[in-house]
Amino acid sequence: MTTVSDTPDVVKILQLSASHGTSKVMQSAAELGVFALLSGGALTEPELRERLGIHARPSREFLDILVALGMLERHGGRYRNSAAAENHLVPGRAGYVGAFLQVAPRLYDEWSDLTALLRKGTKGQDPEELFGDQPKDPAILRHFMECMDAINSTIAPHIAQGLDWSRYQSFVDVGGARGNVAAAVIDAHPHLRGTVFDVRSTEPLFSEHVTRLGKAEQIGFVGGSFFTDPLPRGDVLIFGHVLHDWSPEQRQDLLAKAYEAVSPGGAVAVYDRMIDDERTDLTNLLVSLNMIIMTPAGSEYTIGECRHWAESAGFVFDSARPLPSFDVLVVASKPA
Numbered sequence: 001m002t003t004v005s006d007t008p009d010v011v012k013i014l015q016l017s018a019s020h021g022t023s024k025v026m027q028s029a030a031e032l033g034v035f036a037l038l039s040g041g042a043l044t045e046p047e048l049r050e051r052l053g054i055h056a057r058p059s060r061e062f063l064d065i066l067v068a069l070g071m072l073e074r075h076g077g078r079y080r081n082s083a084a085a086e087n088h089l090v091p092g093r094a095g096y097v098g099a100f101l102q103v104a105p106r107l108y109d110e111w112s113d114l115t116a117l118l119r120k121g122t123k124g125q126d127p128e129e130l131f132g133d134q135p136k137d138p139a140i141l142r143h144f145m146e147c148m149d150a151i152n153s154t155i156a157p158h159i160a161q162g163l164d165w166s167r168y169q170s171f172v173d174v175g176g177a178r179g180n181v182a183a184a185v186i187d188a189h190p191h192l193r194g195t196v197f198d199v200r201s202t203e204p205l206f207s208e209h210v211t212r213l214g215k216a217e218q219i220g221f222v223g224g225s226f227f228t229d230p231l232p233r234g235d236v237l238i239f240g241h242v243l244h245d246w247s248p249e250q251r252q253d254l255l256a257k258a259y260e261a262v263s264p265g266g267a268v269a270v271y272d273r274m275i276d277d278e279r280t281d282l283t284n285l286l287v288s289l290n291m292i293i294m295t296p297a298g299s300e301y302t303i304g305e306c307r308h309w310a311e312s313a314g315f316v317f318d319s320a321r322p323l324p325s326f327d328v329l330v331v332a333s334k335p336a
């Protein structure tokens, strides 16, 4: 006999209603170090419980949910990482994206007020609180940079391939943080000279990171604010995960400013979690709502809007291509 709870629509509604649970299980697994521990080999539930310091009452549900989510596997009473967890959730691995899960608990708290935000439109944050150029807690800044690099590391090789860099001599990564993407571009195209433009407080972390990557000679740093200071000149200006922090008017102003700084014949390259023009993609719509919650005026935006801002600034639209991690790269050139 079919009951109401067996119908696909009801199953879907029940699963959606419980998705806070899967999100929280993933965050706690990262926080407790489950994936790092299991990268050393399979363990039984009592062994995991003891090593992770978790209580017997929730431990089986916790671990078996991770199995059901495809993050762990269970064979003969022993748990081990799935290939996905082993490749992407073990700290130190090249494909590590778990830093994103570490910021997630904060996001989780911020989302708890969604209904209030939907009514008011903003949480009333101070823009300076988010990205002010005052000294910040160095540990917090470092963690923020690590999280950004965990995400942009998967994108960087595609930025290095996404333009015909043989046509250019220089680029500026605007809001380029500690130079992670700039280093990947230089790595693939050693003839280029790169500049990272970012708030002054990031300079020590930039120097440390590009030195570690062996790119300190090829990448310079200019500190300042892209709202009040001139942008450094270059053949290509990159805006990666920057425009989504600001209002549509500020994005338009930044691209107009970029047009002045780009050499004739050069280009602007923008990447963000852009929304498809039909506004159907759930993943990036959720990311956009997250930006609305987390910033005073930011959000994601459609590919068409990005094209419109670039064209209004004087650029000629070249291409929009999807990148891994649900980002889109828009490239537009400045006539020679």
Ligand SMILES: C[S@@+](CC[C@H](N)C(=O)[O-])C[C@H]1O[C@@H](n2cnc3c(N)ncnc32)[C@H](O)[C@@H]1O
Residues within 6 Å of the ligand: 131, 148, 149, 152, 174, 175, 176, 177, 178, 181, 197, 198, 199, 202, 224, 225, 226, 227, 239, 240, 241, 242
């Ligand atoms: C979300 S991060 C993106 C970092 C990097 N481009 C990436 O793709 O991961 C935004 C960057 O913009 C920088 N930023 C914020 N406000 C700025 C301003 N007014 N002037 C220059 N850089 C700024 C931040 O310090 C941060 O490094």
